[in-house]
Amino acid sequence: MRDNTLKYLLVLPAVLLVFATAIWPLVESLRLSFTVGRLNRPPSLQQYIGFENYTWAFLEEPAFWNSVWVTLAYTAVTVSLTTVLALGLALLLAPGGRLRSGVQTLLILPFAMSPALIGVSFRFMFNPEFGLFDAFFGFFMPVFAGVSWLADPVLAFAVCVMADIWGWIPFLTLVLIGGLSSIPRETIEAAQVDGAGGWRLFRDVTLPQLAPVLAVVVILKSIFSLKTFDQVFMLTNGGPGTATQTLSHYIYFNGLKYGQIGYAASVAWLMVIPMIFLTYAYAKFVFRKD
Amino acid sequence: MAEVVLKNLTKRWGGFVGVDNQSLHIADKEFLVLLGPSGCGKTTTMRMIAGLEEPSSGEIWIGERMVNDDLPKDRDVAMVFQNYGLYPHMSVFDNIAYPLKVRGTPKADIAPRVRAAAEKVELTHLLDRRPKALSGGQRQRVALARAIVRTPQVFLMDEPLSNLDAKLRVSMRAELKHLSRELQITTIYVTHDQIEAMTLADRVAVMNHGVIQQLGTPDEIYNDPANLFVAGFIGSPAMNLIDGSIREGHFVTTGGTRLTAVRAADRARVVLGVRADDLRVSEPGEGDIDVPIYAFENTGEATLLTVQWGQQRVIARGDRHLRKEQNDIVGLSLNPDHLYLFDPDTGRRLTA
Known part of the structure; x- marks a missing residue:
């Protein structure tokens, strides 16, 4: 057998696997999004209806728009806060003191926790009767005394954001520490001798050189924020009302709870579009050539 | 322009002594070379003068000021690094202009001074390039121009020629010598290359194990070595x-x-x-x-x-x-x- 044929044969299993687990479901869901697609009907009745699912989402469903806004707000807040906090932490930890390796090990711990578990534990800690955080905030900020956080639309959203930031900061901090330590030390020292103090040094020399890594962090976190589901599902289940219902949660509810699998598929495809842009940008930054 | 005085300067890391109780008086406008094998404490000495390393004890004086507690930016020194330390995200022009910009030089003054410095090191045709697009020798010139664009009290040069190939090193050495005689600024130059030391220095301080073994003119170091280490280190081939x-x-x-x-x-x-x-x-x-x-x-x-x-x-x-x-x-x-x-x-x- 010629090497040329052999090399294709060798990658074939992997290609088939990707096709069966990624490409085919994607195509199938696209097909579903153009049908009635009800889980409680036989396939013969799930006829093609064109763009009706899409127009329904856009024109007839305030809940869809609600989940879009929730997702966008959630993404904007979590991405910006996590990035800024992780950058601050990375700057504190990067120079390398004695504690560094120990702290780094501790840092990774929240990331080792399943988002669903983070959701459960935050729900527990914000329980109005025996929750630790509920009592804590109530004690230090009397405004919040006796407030049931998860019953208030704004505060429930805030709790989701807090849980998300808590879970994500460690990993992003580690990524940024890696980025910081790849900046040549001599450029920093040259700037110090040239006359740059703390803030200028950061703005003129550190930040521009960290930019590619920072971009990766922002894009990666945006992807994860946009598709948030498990944490919200366990923490608030989209409530109160639909105050914390993200798109993923909305898709889950329509598809698996209400059985409108065709409609859910169309909303899912609406979500795929920004995701494609983000993954493209991500790949561009990660595989960039210097 | 100023003299540099080190008084009983010591640097310790835990039990390891990098620089041991070193005193040194470098005259105004002098070109002093710190020469020694790697790990002898020469770079550490220079980094302490720059403020990039904190001495464990002892005093550093630049001119009339003790600068121990000054940040690098307040010491009025310029430094050339072995790996150049250029800002990769800035053009050659912006690299050279940075020390002026950050010290608040009026905008109108910056461009002519950058051009003047670039001219001295023959870089004027490359000002728009990024460091990435330059050869090693050109990068070293940018680093040099960035150092001479201001008139600092002291130049610090940390093995500035070691990353260049042999031929380029010889020609850059001559340029450095010419430039230093022209600028007349106190210069401290670190190297492990004895030819660089012999050719460039007014005085050479030969270091080993954190201690200056001998301090003298290149002539004295070569013809009148104070001990076995200096005798064996200076000269090629080494002294029998x-x-x-x-x-x-x-x-x-x-x-x-x-x-x-x-x-x-x-x-x-x-x-x-x-x-x-x-x-x-x-x-x-x-x-x-x-x-x-x-x-x-x-x-x-x-x-x-x-x-x-x-x-x-x-x-x-x-x-x-x-x-x-x-x-x-x-x-x-x-x-x-x-x-x-x-x-x-x-x-x-x-x-x-």
């Missing part, structure tokens, strides 16, 4: 160091060969130092001693003869037209005016 003793006013090798007369009292153990140039190569029988050739090397401008002298090997420099083969016997004689005697235990030079 031959073990032996002094008996009845003559040097006797450990093998028992009685050699030339030396002006020193008798000693049981002594090291004789002689440079390759001070060994005269002749036909067998015509020298002080006959020895077989271990290796014969022709460098073009001279010949190098490594000879097997009892247990030891000694290098002599021969005429460039000399032709010999391995295992040939040659006569060697020592120039009695340029012999150095050292105490093998302390390493100190024994003076007659």
Whole structure:
């Protein structure tokens, strides 16, 4: 057998696997999004209806728009806060003191926790009767005394954001520490001798050189924020009302709870579009050539 | 422009002493080279002067000020790094302009001064490029221009030529020398290359194990080494160091060969130092001693003869037209005016 044929044969299993687990479901869901697609009907009745699912989402469903806004707000807040906090932490930890390796090990711990578990534990800690955080905030900020956080639309959203930031900061901090330590030390020292103090040094020399890594962090976190589901599902289940219902949660509810699998598929495809842009940008930054 | 004074400067990391109680007075406008093998503390000394490393004890004075507690930016020094330390995200122009910009130089003054500095190092045609698009030599010029664009009190240069290839190093060395004579600014220059030290310095401080072994002009360092370390470190090929003793006013090798007369009292153990140039190569029988050739090397401008002298090997420099083969016997004689005697235990030079 010629090497040329052999090399294709060798990658074939992997290609088939990707096709069966990624490409085919994607195509199938696209097909579903153009049908009635009800889980409680036989396939013969799930006829093609064109763009009706899409127009329904856009024109007839305030809940869809609600989940879009929730997702966008959630993404904007979590991405910006996590990035800024992780950058601050990375700057504190990067120079390398004695504690560094120990702290780094501790840092990774929240990331080792399943988002669903983070959701459960935050729900527990914000329980109005025996929750630790509920009592804590109530004690230090009397405004919040006796407030049931998860019953208030704004505060429930805030709790989701807090849980998300808590879970994500460690990993992003580690990524940024890696980025910081790849900046040549001599450029920093040259700037110090040239006359740059703390803030200028950061703005003129550190930040521009960290930019590619920072971009990766922002894009990666945006992807994860946009598709948030498990944490919200366990923490608030989209409530109160639909105050914390993200798109993923909305898709889950329509598809698996209400059985409108065709409609859910169309909303899912609406979500795929920004995701494609983000993954493209991500790949561009990660595989960039210097 | 200012003098730089180090008073009992020490740097310790845990139990390791990088720089040991070093005092040094560098005159205004002087070009001082810190020379030594890697790990001798020369770079650490310079980094402490720059403020990039904090001394464990001792004082650093630049001009009239003690700068121990000053940040690097407040010390008014300029530094050239071994790996250039250029800002990769800025153009050559912005790299050179950065020290001016960050120190609040009026905008109108920046461009002409950057151009003037770029002209001095012949960079004017590259000002729009990024460092990535430059060769090693060009990058080094940018680093140099960035240092001279201001008029700092002191220049600090940390092995600025080590990353260049051999040919470029020689031409950059000459440019550096020219530039330093023109600018007349106190310069401290770190290198492990003795040729750089010899050619550039007003004075050389030879360092080892965190201590200055000898401080003097290149002439003094070469012709009047203070101890075994300096003698062995300076010169290429290195000075021959031959073990032996002094008996009845003559040097006797450990093998028992009685050699030339030396002006020193008798000693049981002594090291004789002689440079390759001070060994005269002749036909067998015509020298002080006959020895077989271990290796014969022709460098073009001279010949190098490594000879097997009892247990030891000694290098002599021969005429460039000399032709010999391995295992040939040659006569060697020592120039009695340029012999150095050292105490093998302390390493100190024994003076007659």
